[in-house]
Structure formats: structure tokens, C-alpha cells
Amino acid sequence: xxxxxxxxxxxxxxxxxxxxxxxxxxxxxxxxxxxxxxxxxxxxxxxxxxxxxxxxxxxxxxxxxxxxxxxxxxxxxxxxxxxxxxxxxxxxxxxxxxxxxxxxxxxxxxxxxxxxxxxxxxxxxxxxxxxxxxxxxxxxxxxxxxxxxxxxxxxxxxxxxxxxxxxxxxxxxxxxxxxxxxxxxxxxxxxxxxxxxxxxxxxxxxxxxxxxxxxxxxxxxxxxxxxxxxxxxxxxxxxxxxxxxxxxxxxxxxxxxxxxxxxxxxxxxxxxxxxxxxxxxxxxxxxxxxxxxxxxxxxxxxxxxxxxxxxxxxxxxxxxxxxxxxxxxxxxxxxxxxxxxxxxxxxxxxxxxxxxxxxxxxxxxxxxxxxxxxxxxxxxxxxxxxxxxxxx
Numbered sequence: 001x002x003x004x005x006x007x008x009x010x011x012x013x014x015x016x017x018x019x020x021x022x023x024x025x026x027x028x029x030x031x032x033x034x035x036x037x038x039x040x041x042x043x044x045x046x047x048x049x050x051x052x053x054x055x056x057x058x059x060x061x062x063x064x065x066x067x068x069x070x071x072x073x074x075x076x077x078x079x080x081x082x083x084x085x086x087x088x089x090x091x092x093x094x095x096x097x098x099x100x101x102x103x104x105x106x107x108x109x110x111x112x113x114x115x116x117x118x119x120x121x122x123x124x125x126x127x128x129x130x131x132x133x134x135x136x137x138x139x140x141x142x143x144x145x146x147x148x149x150x151x152x153x154x155x156x157x158x159x160x161x162x163x164x165x166x167x168x169x170x171x172x173x174x175x176x177x178x179x180x181x182x183x184x185x186x187x188x189x190x191x192x193x194x195x196x197x198x199x200x201x202x203x204x205x206x207x208x209x210x211x212x213x214x215x216x217x218x219x220x221x222x223x224x225x226x227x228x229x230x231x232x233x234x235x236x237x238x239x240x241x242x243x244x245x246x247x248x249x250x251x252x253x254x255x256x257x258x259x260x261x262x263x264x265x266x267x268x269x270x271x272x273x274x275x276x277x278x279x280x281x282x283x284x285x286x287x288x289x290x291x292x293x294x295x296x297x298x299x300x301x302x303x304x305x306x307x308x309x310x311x312x313x314x315x316x317x318x319x320x321x322x323x324x325x326x327x328x329x330x331x332x333x334x335x336x337x338x339x340x341x342x343x344x345x346x347x348x349x350x351x352x353x354x355x356x357x358x359x360x361x362x363x364x365x366x367x368x369x370x371x372x373x374x375x376x377x378x379x380x381x382x383x384x385x386x387x388x389x390x391x392x
Contacts, residue, residue, distance in 0.1 A: 005315040006361035010354035011150050011178060011294060012319055016246075017203035023051075023249035024205055027242040034239050035228065044241050051248025058251040059176065059195055060186035061212045067231045068244050069224070071209035072177045072198035073107040076144070078224035078235070079173045079194055079211065080111040083142055086217040087171045087193050092140065094221060096170065099134060100144045101126050101156075102337035105175055108144050109333075117337075118145070123288040124154040124338050132164055140169035147190070148178040151334045151350055153294025154285035155183065162191030177201050181254035181355065182263065182291045193218055199243065203355075204250035208243030257355065264292035266353050270362050271295055277366065278373050282344050284335065293354065298340075298347035299369070301376045307349050307368075314368045316361075319350045 007015070027047050032040030034048050053063040069075045080100075084092055098115035100108055103124055109117075116134065119127050126145060135141060143165045148155045158174055165172045174192040179185050180202035187195055193214050200206040211234075213219065220234050227236015274281055274297060284296040298304075304320040311318045320332075331345040340348075351365060 005317065006364045007317045008351045008353060008357065008361060008365055009317045009319050010357075011153075011201070011350065011352035013200045013206070014181075014203045014354055015356070016200075016205060017250050017253050019253045020199075020204045020246040020250040024242045024246040027245035030241060034241060035230065047241055047245050048239050051244045051251075054248035054251040054255075055197065055210050056212065058180055058185065058255050059197070059212050060188060061195075061214075062216070064216055064232075065213040065218070067211045067213070067220075067234045068239060068247075069209045069211060069235060070207055070240070071200075072105075072175065072196045073209075074224065075196040075198075075209050075211045076105070076107045076175065077111045078220055079196065080108065080115075080142070080144055082224060083221040084171050084173070084193060084218060085221040086219055087214075092142075092171060092221075096140055096142045097138050098142050098144070099131070101146060103149055103152075103154075103334040104144060104146055105150055105177070106333075108146075108175055112144065118143075120337050122339055123285050124149060124152050124334065125288060126156055126161060128157075128161065128164060131161065135164065135168035135170065140171075141165070143170055143172045144175070145172065146175040146178075147185075147195075148176075148183065148291050148294075149285075149334060150178050151332055151348075152284040152296045152338075153178070153291035153352075155289040155291065158190045158192060162193075166191070178291060178294075180251070181258060182260060182293050184258070184260075187212060187214055199247035199250055202250055202254045204247040205243050208240055208247050210247070254355075259355070260292045263353055263355075263357075266357055266359070266362060267292055267295055269359075270351065270366070271297075273362075273366055274369065277370055282340075284338065284340070284344075284348070291352075293357075294350065294352045296335075296348055296350045298344040298349065299373065299376070300343050300347070301380070302347050302372050304347050304349055307347070307372055310372055311349075311365070311368050314364065316365050316368055318365070319352070320348060 032044040034045040052066045056063040100112045102117040171193040173194045176195040195212045198209040225236045278299045335345045
């Protein structure tokens, strides 16, 4: 970012890593089609397979279980609409009922259509008691639950949820998009049958993502895209070699440079100072595990629309929640599901930090908040004076 602007919207997209940029450029100069058997084709295939290994290693998986996609939205659509086969050491029935968390990303909710939404508590955690009740009632199900929410940063106990789903003969697919570079990822420890990833969330290029299956037997029940049999026959079409190369390079970089501690210190420092400026601030999910880089907060009497304008004019990039909803500031479905008060829903602002965030950028954001709070105080004081005058 330029010296005059601070980028605090990493959950929307992360800046492209130099290693990813270099990998993309090298791949653009590679002539062959990865499906060709000549030397040029083999060179392109080597790039794809090298990246596949890097993406697998990022989540503790195996390269043979990675299927590249155009992003996490495609991955979600494929997993939810096509379903899984050969999962959990056995074949799943076709057409399983689908259950999705009420706070899932819009892509998952859209793919699930009219599927049943699983409620969350006031902190945004899935109600495991209700999930168990539903599984007892309907039997095996395909369950889609985020590892970490893109708006609040709240981290779900996927391992416990997965045990519950598997105990009832079902499968669980997990949106792990916000995890890389922020929390450690291990698909086996999570117990997920498949993970969804998006390269641009952790420093890779936009337009490429992946599904990572838990084992070599697990697969889509039918191909996401019919074509020439690429990607284990799961997604036809010539691979996006430059995008895949960039995703692989970014995966290696964030795994090698993982530093949640620094992010956590910056986030906690911001929140402590925020509370000092506005003691009545509400921070979503504050009492439970969250991503170390994410704060979703609301200050009573300050609307998100006005706050976003103030931040942007001051050179600070933040969000009112999901990037898919920005530009049309509206109440967050995540906060709605958490039972947040109207004032919180109307005023929610998200700051999300990243590997290059520095203290000065936090200071710049807090300066904006201080001015917003001062205006609120002045406005309230003027209203009190007007009321007193009219009463007299």
C-alpha cells in the first residue's frame, strides 16, 4: 500500500505475494498444455503438480487429493450440488439432505438453496445440540460448516462437529478459506471430508482455488465440469497453469512464514484501545475463539455507511462485513443469525489484518474512530440542548 493509505481488509483479499507473482509470470512463459505428452506439455504438467503438492501440504493433505477450481465459490457449488461419494471409507447414498450453518458465506448459502440452516448461538457457534437432533431425525446428511467466519472471525470446533456428523453416517465439507496464514490447518485433525480454499485470500492470484479431499477414495459424486477428464475426472478443462502456479507459491510462503502471534498482538492491541475510546463498543464473538486477525465491531449511534465513508476518506480500507455485500451496505446475515441488536447490525465494521500490517495502520484506523466518537458525543450533546430548550 502507499504511505497514505492503510489496507485493513485482508479477509476480502490479500495482496499478491512476490513469490506468487513470480510463479505466475514464469508459468505464463511456459508454452505447453498440461495434458500433452511432449516436452512442453510435461513442463506445464510439472508446474501444476508442484503446486498441487504445495496446496496439499498447506492443509496436511496428499497431493493426489487436490482438485483445482476457479475459486472457493466453484468449490462450494461442486461439493454441495454434486455431493460426495466414497466418503468415510464407504459409499454415501446419493441425494443426501443438506444442512448448512446459518452464518456460512453467501456462496455456500446460495449453493445450498432451500437446504436447512443450522442455528448458531450469540457468539456465532453452531448449536451442536440442534445439529445432533436433526441428524437423529433425518439420518445421514451432507453438512457444510465454515472453519472460520469471514465477517466475525469466529472459529468453529470442526473436529467435534465432524465426529457428530460421521457418527450419524454423514459427511462434512468445510469452507477453510479464511484459515491459511492465520491458523494452523490439518485436514485429518479437523475430521473434514473436504476443504474449500481460495488462493487470493492468502496471497495468491484471484480466480483459482481448490477442493482438498480427506483421502483418495473421497470424490465428487459426479464431475463439477464435464470435459477432457482433467483433475481426476472431477473438473474438465485445461488447467489455469499460471493461476495454479501462483496458488502453489503462495501456499508454500504462508506455511513457511506462519505467524499468528504477531497478528494476535496487533488485533488485541487494537481492541483494547477501541474499548478505551468507546466503552460501549460491541465486538462480535469476543468471548470465543476467533481468527487472530479479525475484529467485527459496532459502536452505538455510528452507522456502518457513514463510518465506511469516513475510513475511506482518511485513507483506511475496511469493510462492513463480507466483500460480496459491500457497496450495498445492509444488515449482515451473520449478525442476524447471531441475534445481534439492530444497532449492532446497522453499525458493524470489520477490520482484518495481515502479514504486512504495522502499528501505524492501526493508529490510523483508531484516529478515524476517535473522530467518529467525538462527532457522536457532539451530536448527542446538541440533541440534549435542543430537548432542554424546548422543555423550557
